[in-house]
Amino acid sequence: MTETVESRVDAYPTRAGQVQVMPRQDKVVYGSAADGPMDQATLDHYDAKGYLAIDQLVTGEELEEFRAELKRLSEDPTVRADERCIVESTSQEVRSVFDVHKVSEVFKKIAHDPRVVGRAKQLLGSDVYIHQSRVNFKPGFEGKDFMWHSDFETWHAEDGMPGTRAVSISISLTDNYSFNGPLMIMPGSHQEYVSCDAATPDDNYKKSLVMQGAGTPDKTTLTEFADKYGIDVLEGPAGGAIMFDSNCMHASNGNVTPFSRSNIFIVYNSVENTIGEPYAARKPRPEFAGSTDFTPAGASSNA
Numbered sequence: 001m002t003e004t005v006e007s008r009v010d011a012y013p014t015r016a017g018q019v020q021v022m023p024r025q026d027k028v029v030y031g032s033a034a035d036g037p038m039d040q041a042t043l044d045h046y047d048a049k050g051y052l053a054i055d056q057l058v059t060g061e062e063l064e065e066f067r068a069e070l071k072r073l074s075e076d077p078t079v080r081a082d083e084r085c086i087v088e089s090t091s092q093e094v095r096s097v098f099d100v101h102k103v104s105e106v107f108k109k110i111a112h113d114p115r116v117v118g119r120a121k122q123l124l125g126s127d128v129y130i131h132q133s134r135v136n137f138k139p140g141f142e143g144k145d146f147m148w149h150s151d152f153e154t155w156h157a158e159d160g161m162p163g164t165r166a167v168s169i170s171i172s173l174t175d176n177y178s179f180n181g182p183l184m185i186m187p188g189s190h191q192e193y194v195s196c197d198a199a200t201p202d203d204n205y206k207k208s209l210v211m212q213g214a215g216t217p218d219k220t221t222l223t224e225f226a227d228k229y230g231i232d233v234l235e236g237p238a239g240g241a242i243m244f245d246s247n248c249m250h251a252s253n254g255n256v257t258p259f260s261r262s263n264i265f266i267v268y269n270s271v272e273n274t275i276g277e278p279y280a281a282r283k284p285r286p287e288f289a290g291s292t293d294f295t296p297a298g299a300s301s302n303a
Helices: 040-049 060-075 077-081 105-111 114-124 151-159 219-229
Strands: 021-023 051-054 085-087 094-098 128-136 146-150 166-172 183-185 192-194 241-245 249-252 263-270
Touching: 040 051, 040 114, 060 077, 060 094, 060 105, 077 085, 105 128, 105 263, 114 128, 114 166, 114 241, 114 263, 146 151, 151 166, 151 192, 183 241, 192 219, 219 249
Parallel strands: none
Antiparallel strands: 021 192, 051 241, 085 094, 094 128, 128 263, 146 249, 166 241, 166 263, 183 249
C-alpha cells in the first residue's frame, strides 16, 4: 500500500520559511570495487569529495557523432517548439533540451551504455533508472550562469525524491576551460544538506529551468560553505566526464568567451529511491523533469 504524503518521514525538510543546515542522512557510496569498473581509490575520492573525474569516457568518433546530433537538435524547429526545449531568457538561444534520451536515438544509446550505467550502479549499489536527461548548450558570448544549488533539494521538494541516493554524470562535448563556464563544485559539501526558506511557486519549473529562484541557498550559507569546503573548478577535455553526488553544492559561471561549453547531463537514481509526491510543492514537475518510469537503465528492453 502506498504511503500517504502525511505519513511519510521527511528526512530533508525544505522551503518551510527557514534555512537549515543539517547532516546528510544517507550513505554516499553503496557499492565496492568488486561491483564495477572503478577501483577503491576512486570510490574513496567520490565518498570524500562528492565527485569524480573520468579523463576520457567516449571515443573521438562518438564525440563527433554527439556534436553533430547536438547541432541537429539546436536547429530543429520541432525540437525548439517542444516544452522540453528551454531557451535563454534574453538571447533566446537554446539553453537545454530535456528528455534527450527519448528525443534522440544517439543520446539514448549513451544513456544506456554500460560505461555509464555500470559506474552509476557501482556508486548506488543497485539497479538505476534515468530520473532526468538533457543536453546543455552554453554558447560562446551568450551562455548564462547556473547559480549555486544542490540538485537534490529541488528533486526532493518538487519531484518527491526521498533520499540522496542519486548521481549525475556530465559528459563534455567541448573542452572545459577555467574561463568558459565549467562546472564548479564545493568538494565535501554533499555531506551537509541545506534547506531553503522560500516556498515553491506553482509551475516553478517554467522559471527555474531558465534561472533558479526557489531552491537557491542564501548567500550567508553559501559563503560559509565556500570558506569551509573551497571551490574546485573542473576543467577537462571534450570526451571526458564528471560524476557527482545529488547533494553536491555546484554552479557554473556565464560564458563570455568565444568558446562554447556543451555537455550531456544524465541523472541516475536508485530503483530503491524512487520518487513519489513532492515534499514541498503542490504538484510534481512534468515527466521530462522528474521521470516516473523506473525501468532499470541498460535493460535489454531499453537498449
